[in-house]
Amino acid sequence: MNLTAQFEVNGREQRVSTDAKRTLLDVLREDLGLTGTKFGCGEGQCRACTVLIDGKAVQACQTTMDEVDGRKIETIEGLANAGKLHPVQEAFIAEGAMQCGYCVPGMVMATVGLFRRNPKPTAAEITAGLNGNLCRCCGYVNVLKAVQRAAQIRKEGR
Amino acid sequence: MKTPLTELEFTEPERYEQYEGPFYHFELSRREFIATLGAGLVISVATPSAFAQRAGRGAEQAASLAQRLHIGVDGVVTVLTSKVEVGQGSRTQLTQAAAGELHVAIERLRLVMGDTAGPDDGGTAGSATTPRSVPAIRKACAATRQLLLDTAATAFTVEAGNLSVRDGKVEGLPPGKQFSYADLASERHAEALKQNVAPGVAIKEVAAWHVLGTSVPCVNGVEIVTGAHRYPSDIVRPGMVYGKVLRPASYGAKLEEIDLGPAKATPDVIAVRDGDFVGFTAPTSFAAEQARNAAAKTAKWTSPANVSSDELHTHLRAKASGRSRPEKRGNADEAFQNAAKVLRETYNIAYIQHAPMEPRAAVAEWNGDQLTVWTGSQQPARVRQDLAQSLRIPTERVRVIVPDTGGGFGGKHSGEAAVEAARLAREARQPVSVRWSREEEFTWAYFRPAGVIDVAGGLDAKGGLMAWEHVNFNSGSSAIASPYQIPNVTTEFKDCEQPLRSGSYRALASTANVFARESFMDELAAATDADPLEFRLRHLTNERLRNVLLAATERFGWHGAWKKNSSRQTTGIGLACGIEKGSFAACCAKIEVNTDGTFKVLKVVEAFECGAIQNPANLKAQVEGCIIMGLGGALTEETRFKNGAMLNASFRSYRVPRFKDVPEIETVLVNRPDLPSVGAGETPIIGIAPAIANALFHAAQSRIRSLPIRNESFWYA
Numbered sequence A: 001m002n003l004t005a006q007f008e009v010n011g012r013e014q015r016v017s018t019d020a021k022r023t024l025l026d027v028l029r030e031d032l033g034l035t036g037t038k039f040g041c042g043e044g045q046c047r048a049c050t051v052l053i054d055g056k057a058v059q060a061c062q063t064t065m066d067e068v069d070g071r072k073i074e075t076i077e078g079l080a081n082a083g084k085l086h087p088v089q090e091a092f093i094a095e096g097a098m099q100c101g102y103c104v105p106g107m108v109m110a111t112v113g114l115f116r117r118n119p120k121p122t123a124a125e126i127t128a129g130l131n132g133n134l135c136r137c138c139g140y141v142n143v144l145k146a147v148q149r150a151a152q153i154r155k156e157g158r
Numbered sequence B: 001m002k003t004p005l006t007e008l009e010f011t012e013p014e015r016y017e018q019y020e021g022p023f024y025h026f027e028l029s030r031r032e033f034i035a036t037l038g039a040g041l042v043i044s045v046a047t048p049s050a051f052a053q054r055a056g057r058g059a060e061q062a063a064s065l066a067q068r069l070h071i072g073v074d075g076v077v078t079v080l081t082s083k084v085e086v087g088q089g090s091r092t093q094l095t096q097a098a099a100g101e102l103h104v105a106i107e108r109l110r111l112v113m114g115d116t117a118g119p120d121d122g123g124t125a126g127s128a129t130t131p132r133s134v135p136a137i138r139k140a141c142a143a144t145r146q147l148l149l150d151t152a153a154t155a156f157t158v159e160a161g162n163l164s165v166r167d168g169k170v171e172g173l174p175p176g177k178q179f180s181y182a183d184l185a186s187e188r189h190a191e192a193l194k195q196n197v198a199p200g201v202a203i204k205e206v207a208a209w210h211v212l213g214t215s216v217p218c219v220n221g222v223e224i225v226t227g228a229h230r231y232p233s234d235i236v237r238p239g240m241v242y243g244k245v246l247r248p249a250s251y252g253a254k255l256e257e258i259d260l261g262p263a264k265a266t267p268d269v270i271a272v273r274d275g276d277f278v279g280f281t282a283p284t285s286f287a288a289e290q291a292r293n294a295a296a297k298t299a300k301w302t303s304p305a306n307v308s309s310d311e312l313h314t315h316l317r318a319k320a321s322g323r324s325r326p327e328k329r330g331n332a333d334e335a336f337q338n339a340a341k342v343l344r345e346t347y348n349i350a351y352i353q354h355a356p357m358e359p360r361a362a363v364a365e366w367n368g369d370q371l372t373v374w375t376g377s378q379q380p381a382r383v384r385q386d387l388a389q390s391l392r393i394p395t396e397r398v399r400v401i402v403p404d405t406g407g408g409f410g411g412k413h414s415g416e417a418a419v420e421a422a423r424l425a426r427e428a429r430q431p432v433s434v435r436w437s438r439e440e441e442f443t444w445a446y447f448r449p450a451g452v453i454d455v456a457g458g459l460d461a462k463g464g465l466m467a468w469e470h471v472n473f474n475s476g477s478s479a480i481a482s483p484y485q486i487p488n489v490t491t492e493f494k495d496c497e498q499p500l501r502s503g504s505y506r507a508l509a510s511t512a513n514v515f516a517r518e519s520f521m522d523e524l525a526a527a528t529d530a531d532p533l534e535f536r537l538r539h540l541t542n543e544r545l546r547n548v549l550l551a552a553t554e555r556f557g558w559h560g561a562w563k564k565n566s567s568r569q570t571t572g573i574g575l576a577c578g579i580e581k582g583s584f585a586a587c588c589a590k591i592e593v594n595t596d597g598t599f600k601v602l603k604v605v606e607a608f609e610c611g612a613i614q615n616p617a618n619l620k621a622q623v624e625g626c627i628i629m630g631l632g633g634a635l636t637e638e639t640r641f642k643n644g645a646m647l648n649a650s651f652r653s654y655r656v657p658r659f660k661d662v663p664e665i666e667t668v669l670v671n672r673p674d675l676p677s678v679g680a681g682e683t684p685i686i687g688i689a690p691a692i693a694n695a696l697f698h699a700a701q702s703r704i705r706s707l708p709i710r711n712e713s714f715w716y717a
């Protein structure tokens, strides 16, 4: 069944007429050209597809188009501001938190979502908060360092 | 009789770099049949792309500088290689290699990787990029720097010996004169670049490295963190549609009939049946999937009988081929008869999946009779050949481009998605993107082979190892040779008829062979009441392996921490070491066992040595990645199947390591500037599983002889 959904992506209004049961992930990637959000499993098990919907980290592969009308969506492409990287992106670079990098957009968005929910997470809260984000290169050590670095910078209000 | 093992034995090529040929046998149309017969003619009129002309089409070896690199009029240097980046850090490492010899800033360098229009350095496998491609690129770049100096010297009539290059510009010229790589790019000097790289060209000694040897960060880090980098599954071409392929109902199932009528009647949907291949395209992947799923309901299959994972190990032993020959040193049979004590054990290894985060993906585009395919593969040249062969077109008409890919681990040597996309694109007359689902990746990709390993050891009266036997059924031969000094040895790898497609993996068979050997070494040590470290050192003369073993145990605090246990403890420690692909690894692990039998890995220390370190930060990340990936194979990963169907084709039921599984990790990177650099993306994985299994034995005196690790008393929860 088709529907027309109107929603905001990275601050821009979008109107998409499509099948109600298509996923937000497919629409972002195939209709809106936003391929930064990745497909890792399509079953809610890897969080490579993490985006923010109304400020909350959500799996875009588990969100269908009949759920997005009127929502505000943020994707990895919208994070840097006028060419300036978001502090979380900077922390990932500073800690070398990427091998193939395929999981990184999802990791970064999950981290931004975590900080909105919990502005000063402890190390244990970071591990728990990111536990669903898989990295098959298993670069978890550097990702943890990056998220802790970004958290530290927030705490210090830099 | 004692024959010392030479290092050559440790670096034997992978005998089991198994390669699965094309999936499909497309049927021939009459027109295609004629075209195939006339292939020679077709080739001669095929025009290579402009890029290919520049790059030297079909270059088997990058002999001339022009094939290896291009210099832009802006002085930006582009280096070409068929190597690909799948997360091991080769893009940054090869950029460092080039920058260090050219004397050009990293930012002024581009690396074109994995494009069959460029030079062929072979595929990305066997940790070969570091020992082979780094030197090849360095030599070409050193020769180019010399060319720049010589050309400048001639232009300004000065001695080349008085000139040097800094940041891409020649220094030491007469006042007011300038010369840089940009000048070399001008028409006047184009001829010069056609020269071949002289075999004797000098590259920098390790002591003079100023770019290699440093922790240059990932060169495309900004593209990665902003989502701008386009992985194979992100490639979009004008007019592109999406493809989905029908998969057999079970392994080996034959399609008897299917009704494609409804799909064909759906607007914008294209359905193709060609032999066993059935595929669909549509403007969205959702619509393509709907068409496929509807048609799948009408499919009738005949399914052959299939072995299940429960009976796998008996099956493999029963289906061993009789072709193999054991490798022998001394006389093991006799030595076993004379031994004071003989132990024999069997170790079972499960099939596991590489499960790269990015499943197989490809975009195929036809331009007349020219085919271009973007895909994630470690073997661009092989995929090109697969495409040519399965579509019956000359190789020259196919170009394969591998954008930096979301993970490989030895699991992307084949080109299934590429062939599927190309076949569909020919039908659709539009570019087609085929992206495998996670379930497809878990089911139809290939696996790290399962295996059964029999090991026997004979001890003399003083607890010295005098006889050794190691027979591997199916899982491969790498690292099958023991690094220990044992006078009488028999090793054998037997290939078996097996139920699943299998192929390379990170360090492939050495994960299995080292698990068996290092677990068994521990059993022998226990049988003689020896400290597992002392027992190993007593039989080890290889200096490099001794060094990492000592480095790891020292950092871990093995002395003082290990004591013989005679009753069940809550914690235990274990170690393991090994050699693979010319590099040396040693691990120590500490585990904790709960009263219910579940256990946790508390800490892992690994020492690793791979010659002169080229990028310390990347090396550390690779070692850490191997440790954690190794935890997966050790603790939880296992492909289960029954009646030709996968039972756990999902991250829900096939459990891979997560943040919560990460133990405390310490790495000791042993740098050997006096030794040639070898690859490091694979070997650090080999010691993890046995170190953990040995730690469990230390805690509870109950032996583990299977991967993933579990028995009646232990399981990882």
Ligand code: FES
Pocket: A038, A039, A040, A041, A042, A043, A044, A045, A046, A047, A048, A049, A050, A059, A060, A061, A062
């Ligand atoms: S792709 Fe959405 S959770 Fe894996």
Ligand code: FES
Pocket: A098, A099, A100, A101, A102, A103, A104, A134, A135, A136, A137, A138, A139, B087, B357, B406, B407
């Ligand atoms: S960096 Fe490769 S999956 Fe995380």
